[in-house]
Amino acid sequence: MRKKLILIDGHSILNRAFYGVPDLTNAEGIHTNALYGFLNIMFRFIDEEKPDYITVAFDLSAPTFRHKEYAAYKGTRKPMAPELKQQVPLIKELLRAMQITIVEKEGYEADDLLGTIAKKTAAKGLDVSVISGDRDLLQLAEEHIKIRIPKTKKGVTEVEDYLPADVETLYGVTPLEFIDMKALMGDTSDNIPGAPGVGPKTASALITQYHNIETIFEHLDELKPPKAKKSISENVEQVKLSKFLATIDIDVPVDYDLENAAVGGYYTPEAYELFKRFNFKSFLKRFNQEDTGITLEADRYFTCVTEFSEVEELFAQAQNKVRTDKNAVIGFAAAVEKGILYGISLAVSPEKTAYIPVSGFVTQEYLTDKLSELVQQCPSRQIAVMALKEKLDLFRNCPGDSKDTRLKVSQDKFIDTAIAAYLLNPTNQEYTYDTIAKDFCGLTLNSRAELLGKTTLAEAADTQQETLCRLLCMESYIAMAAWKPLYKALEEENMRSLFFDIEMPLVFVLYEMQAEGIRVDSAALKEYGTMLGEKIAVLEQEIYADAGETFNINSPKQLGVILFEKMGMPNGKKTKSGYSTAADILEKLAPEYPVVQKILDYRQMTKLKSTYADGLAGYIQEDGRIHGTFNQTITATGRISSTEPNLQNIPIRMELGKKIRQVFIPRDGYVFLDADYSQIELRILAHMSGDEKLIEAYNSAQDIHRTTASQVFHVPFDEVTPEQRRNAKAVNFGIVYGISSFGLSQDLSISKKQAAEYIEKYFEAYPGIKVYIDELVAFAKEHGYSLTMFNRRRPIPEIKSSNFMQRSFGERVAMNAPIQGTAADIIKLAMIEVYNRLKERGLKSRLILQVHDELLVEAHQDEVEEVKQLMTDAMKNAAKLAVVLEVDLKEGKNWLEAH
Template sequence: MAKLVLIDGHSILNRAFYGVPDLTNAQEVHTNAIYGFLNIMFKIIDEEKPEHLIVAFDMSAPTFRHKMFAEYKGTRKPMPEELRQQVPLIKEVLEAMGIEIVQKEGYEADDILGTIAKHSEKNGLDVSIVSGDRDILQIATEHIMIRIPKTKKGVTEIENYNACDVEALYGVTPAEFIDMKALMGDSSDNIPGAPGIGEKTAGAIIQKFGSVENAYNHIDEVTPNRARNSLADNYDQVLLSKKLATIDIDAPVEYDVDSATLDNMFSDKAYEMFKRYNFKSLLKKFDAATTTREPEIFDKFRTIDDFGEVEEYFAGADFGGCIGLKLLYEDGCVSGAALAHEDNSVCYIPVQGFVTEDYLKAKITDMAAVCDCIAGLNIKSVLPAIDRQVYPKLIDAGLGAYLLNPLKESYSYDELARDYLNMLLPNRNELTGRMSYAEASMVKSEELARLACMEAYCVRHAWNVISVKLDEVQMKHLFDDIEMPLVFVLYDMECEGIMVDSKGLKEYGDKLATRITELENTIYELAGTKFNINSPKQLGTVLFEDMKLPSGKKTKSGYSTAADVLEKLAPEYPVVAKILEYRQLTKLKSTYADGLAVYILEDGRIHGHFNQTITATGRISSTEPNLQNIPVRMEIGRQIRKVFVPKPGCVFLDADYSQIELRILAHMSQDDKLIAAYNTAQDIHAITASQVFHVPLDEVTRTQRSNAKAVNFGIIYGISSFGLSQDLSISRKEASEYIEQYFATYPHIKEFIDGLVASAKKNGYSTTMFGRRRPVPELNSSNFMQRQFGERIAMNSPIQGSAADIIKIAMINVSRALKDNNLKSKMILQVHDELLIETYEDEVDAVRQILIDNMTNAASLRVPLEVDVKEGHDWLEAH
């Protein structure tokens, strides 16, 4: 007998919302309810293996079962905004999965479920209804099972009820369960019943009389006395409660079970949405549905652990073409290497006494002399174990995959196998756990060999696909001319590192600690009590309940004390201003004063990591530690730069592009006025203020210039009138007028920005000046906020991405020029539009000129690229 599963959408989404910890993705969209809903749905599907699935939803504007009773259900507790936001998103996810959604104006989900269930039962289907609302138990029969999810000790369990189960638990039939519920009422929905009659008493009354009407007709026989009196006094309410609880099993809903067949839940669109919302654990379901088994070659992987055989292998192998390489290098140690050079030849060579690291290094160098390329993953991390003469032959396949899809979180071999080879492979963690390569070589040598061979094989074959795709989308030049050369520039920067004044760092931390203590005492005094300032819950209680400050939004966990809420209150309430300062300083202390100290190595320098595959726009990011996020707005934050110093005999030269994104906007939009302003070297913000506010240039006030600056930069990021009004503390109407005047002043910019959005909607991606693509799936979302976010991405990504490309080109050219001129000075840091060079004192003039020449000529624009170069004995002085 075919099976149909019906799910109460709002009920399960609501249950998931309160049962799963809050999750937000990169766009700060709440997703915990969606994630929990999907987990429950997949659990049901795995258990039931149904042919058909339908999800029913209440209408978003609740009209409820019968309008005459809306006054009762209308008193329901309002849906939290974090949950409300997820309702259209779960519908969008279900639609992407091809799952049938049914809803009907004027009817609740349980009416729809009851109607479909009863009709389907008559048509010979077995039905399971998944709901958190026990009212649905009245629908249970031999062929209609009710499944109610419950969370016990953090684990989801599902209670199952057929008709016999309902009777066994409550002592009443499913039909009688309605009357039992009518007596009890429902306090959660403010539905009336007979006060004082609980579940046990209600069950006993209905067991005896069969219905509330019959019980009332025999009121003198109802026991106990309290129940008899309550039923007599509240009979009208009980009848009303019964009507409210009775599910309509003949609602005029339109549905087609055949169209609700589970054919292909794991579509490309659904996969992209799961990735967008970062549902990593659920992506494996797509793997199982869409990937093939491992190829037979995997059974032929071989380990060569005899020196004579290794020599024979290198002497006899044909190393022409592309070679896949997995070098097991970690913590300065090589544990082995896997090579894939022919379709049917993949071998692993461990380093276990008979083969040395130097031997492998030499053989890889010899191999590079005859092959076309050597493909690997995260090439930068293994460069210490590879001879520099091999660098020109190296290919990082992960970088190529990043160019094709910069929205992914990782580009590991198993990801490449799934995306480009249609294979599902175990990842490193599944094979060797958290062990280092050195540890695994001792206790999991077979698994480590398999891991290495799989990566070498996958990288070689995936690169063949990736390379073709890069050509097809005209991004191969980005890979060849920018991303791969940049790998070696970043590696040199990481090796060089930046010196830190440890004593100065400690003094900075002590200064922060003193100020933090002062702030704590002041906050306690102003609040009239001591509390944990770092606890949002305690802080919310003190501010909004004890001190009676005007509260902002309240979440399920309490009052919101987010920065945007407190910033609105700070001008009026000194305690809030102190709390904001306290937060800023404690973050400075933990992240920088204390946090940076752990990264200082024996040479007195921090050797951070620069990443090419993290941001969707192409910007380089910095981690371990993040030196690109050094504060600049607060004076005490800027002071942290003083502890970064050049080594003896050197100074810092800091080169910073001037307004590069606005200049790119002028170039790409071809706006005559903006181009003219830059080409005549005028103050762009003053010019904008003059034209927007209709005042002579020499009469522009500081405030007008500041406001114009906010508009200039805001336009790049798709700022709204609301956002601008918040930034400038002006009315939304004024902000809207500013933006309108701006577009009237620079009409081509409006056309250009609208064109960016239209192009992204049409193509599904935005493009930089250099052809770098940034997918914008948010533009197709059914959720308005998501679409708005997508439009801002479409406006900004071409500009920010072009700036990222330009600074990368400049870095490559500056690095090459320093080497070509045999200079000792080194590039050590990149922060978005800024380059920092540790410059020998006798090379200052030469390095300054190299920076100016190579940064201003990194791209040819309709307006000049300008660079500010400053010199200093610490980073603050040079900035």
């Protein structure tokens, strides 16, 4: 085996990390995002390559030898952002603590040091990986020198690897010719001028033909195209200079002793202290080296079974496993896309994880039958899956019985590890096997994006069977392996019940809501769209007439110019990347300028048409219904979210918009029953704070906003003016959102001082609330997270920030998350209860939508009274609070009527 050296382009990676990772600061207020990102990238390569040697090269700030005479070029570079600059010495400190060699040399660029060391080391018979964000280094590629460029897309780091063949495939030139190509096309980011007008295409073609600029100069007469000929002929000196600038010096007199760069222990006590200081919790795990018993070795046991007998044997092993050991958990994963199954994977033990592709004898029907059998044979919670809801179609037995969308499979056999991971940290963006492996098993695995990129499963099943096997095996294996640490963590955080009694049962409720869908009158929807289209056309012409020209009204940029420059409207101040044309700004201008009102109307109508009328139409399926998706692992507070389409933001507030609700209709012989909680968040606040006055107000069933107004403004209940009530209502909302005088002043268009007075008076009226929200903030400050009534956590790292804005945000979140989150917990309990009661009684009515504090049931006409009773009861009693949970229920023949 050849030994391995990893060479890292320090500034390049630090720079990428700085711009790729959102701003982080530690308790001292030091920015740490570049450090964090750098380490993330470095660990990734260390984990993957397990190098024998490692070295990081940095530039020193002084002008470099190669560029000394041409400092003017380099001199035009933008100065480094101070937040980044302060992290440069820190990364060096960290690297030294981790016993990682740093090279830098006065007068030389990191490129030159990397080039020299790479070439010399490769010549000694080592494999070298050069890690950089910079394509300049491609010229260094050779048989044993691989250039590795990490790219962060959507938070996932992908790596582009370049050996000489890769450079040739991509650019059509050899690594050495790459220098000449660059000399022609230039590089603005590196201040290499090149020949103006010559781009990558032309440069590549010319170098392929002539191989270097010297030969090109000899053939200036015959160059094609003429544009390139002219440009190059006129800029011979500049191209020569460019080549000089682009060439990496591979013969720098650098004092580099390979043995010094041998990997020592990275995880020294000094490094531990620094990681703690910078608050890099996820990296700290590396120091404990707690043996999870989970290793990549399992990779060796990943197999792709094809023989029919092997498939039977695998299922037999799985059944045997769950029956003989009730504590054992098996992992399951499925490759499903657009309703088509390409294969499944089962992890039966650490030594046995297999993938079964759908092919030949092994049909989708056969596999789903075997799966249903496995589930039925399974005594208890032993099947671990990620994103279970997406796989439940596979567990729906009896294909002939299609009228009943209801699952027959028992619910308590499954564990969803993605949901468990979500509960433990709901702020992650995704809960895929690779992120779970990293967070809970200490394993770094290639993500799906890294293995497949944009390849669809259908394509992969055809051409990349092995990759697909590896992918699915990793998922089922991690589902199995991660359960132990996940379960332990859930226990430690007292989230067992939240997981087993709320989130897991909810998976099945949401699955059936999605399967059920909601009926839409497509003719009425179309008509609504046409009506909007006509109104939009009229408004559009009027706006153009008023403006004196045609322009794109939907472009904030163009609109800003028209309103604030051409028409000279005042207060166009609020800017960031131009003028703000948000509704609240325009509303202030509307009384004086009639165009503005038309623009507001235009906006409203185009929104309605594009998002709702046209948007929803595209989601109506053949059964005349929309089957949206409810997401259970998205929000930081525990709410569910709705996508494709979003059925939780259908218009209701405006007269024109709410009409869209008329197109949502129940199936024939059914009606809608819509029940919503009345001010559930304020009631939760009353309960959780224990404030006697607020509890009393609710228990005497008073109009809460009026009561608040009466208390805050010291007027008798019956003499509260509408304005006072409105203000009090805004204060109530503000309390739930995490009150700030600024926010309230914005909402009510009053001064900050006045808003502060309202808040003060509110706290005088309800002293228990003040105490409670102070406690919420103090708790979050101490622990770094907040909790709901049902122990749902929301991490709030911002609350310890030294940055005022971030810290204030953290404080508001600390006030809001327990309230919004508890409301989410309660309606989830209500949903499960409604679902169970409908099912137990064998009713035809179905729960079909949830909108945060509202449940919509499509109820059979013969069951209306029973279901009304059942819904109200389930919702009211979902949680026992010090105040009653009032529920408003209405019946209707469309969603507008029912709400």
